[in-house]
Amino acid sequence: MNINCPVIEIVNYTEATKAHVKTLNYEWLEKYFVVEPNDVIQLADPQREIIEKGGHIYYAKYNDVIVGTASLLKVDDHIYELGKMAVSENAQGLGIGKVLIEHCITMARQMGVFSLVLYSNTKLKPAIHLYEKYGFTEIELEPGHYGRANIKMQKML
Numbered sequence: 551m552n553i554n555c556p557v558i559e560i561v562n563y564t565e566a567t568k569a570h571v572k573t574l575n576y577e578w579l580e581k582y583f584v585v586e587p588n589d590v591i592q593l594a595d596p597q598r599e600i601i602e603k604g605g606h607i608y609y610a611k612y613n614d615v616i617v618g619t620a621s622l623l624k625v626d627d628h629i630y631e632l633g634k635m636a637v638s639e640n641a642q643g644l645g646i647g648k649v650l651i652e653h654c655i656t657m658a659r660q661m662g663v664f665s666l667v668l669y670s671n672t673k674l675k676p677a678i679h680l681y682e683k684y685g686f687t688e689i690e691l692e693p694g695h696y697g698r699a700n701i702k703m704q705k706m707l
Contacts, residue, residue, distance in 0.1 A: 558646055560653045561616075563596065563607035570616045571596050571607055574636040581639075582674065583698040592634070596621075600634070607634070608653055610646045617641035620650040622657060628664040635668075647677075651684050658707055665706050669699035678703075 563571070572593040579585045585593075592599040600607055603624055610618035618641065621634040632654050637646045658666055668686060670677055678701070686703035695702075 557612075558644070558649045559611040560649065561609050561611055563601065563609070565597065567609055567616065568596060570609055571619050571621070571634060574616075574619045574638060575634055577638065578636045579698075583671070586697055588696070605630070606657065608650065608657075610637070610650055612641055612644060612646060618646040618650055620654050622654055622661075622663075622666075625667065628662075630658055630661075630663050630666055632666045632668040647680055651680065655684065655705070655707070663707055665704055667702060667704045669696050669702050671698055671700050 561567070575589065575593055576585060579589060596607055600621055600623060605624050606622045608620050608622075609616045610620075612618075618637040619634060620632065620636075623631040623633045625631055632651070635647070635650060637650075655666065666686075667689070668681060669691075670681065672678060681703050684705065686705045689702050689704045691699065691702040
């Protein structure tokens with residue numbers, strides 16, 4: 551074991567880390583799509599729009615720097631959306647997305663969630679492959695949730 555190997559640490563959202571969920575999500579949304587009106591609302595006030603509605607926001611720290619985020623957005627008592635997931639471009643390829651997904655799945659199971667859903671776009675091939683690796687399968691996509699989404703996936707827990 552290499553004692554100099556950097557560790558990916560998962561930390562919970564705090565008011566002090568509020569800006570990171572917005573910064574990380576805007577980075578990838580602006581690169582691949584557009585920031586949609588609902589994104590603006592949720593990311594401007596994640597405490598009110600995610601946390602107070604029963605959701606959770608997690609961050610990945612690498613070398614003591616926050617480089618990734620993922621959220622569990624409450625749909626109802628039994629279903630949560632894995633969303634607002636982003637990894638800084640300069641930290642991609644380090645396994646941070648895997649650590650975030652594993653953490654979210656673990657937390658959802660501990661909360662007694664029955665299923666996780668997510669919305670994505672098939673042009674994000676590495677992301678779709680990662681979701682499939684963790685047992686997410688395609689289900690029917692309802693219109694209007696996200697303009698950028700052309701696929702909805704679900705994992706039963």
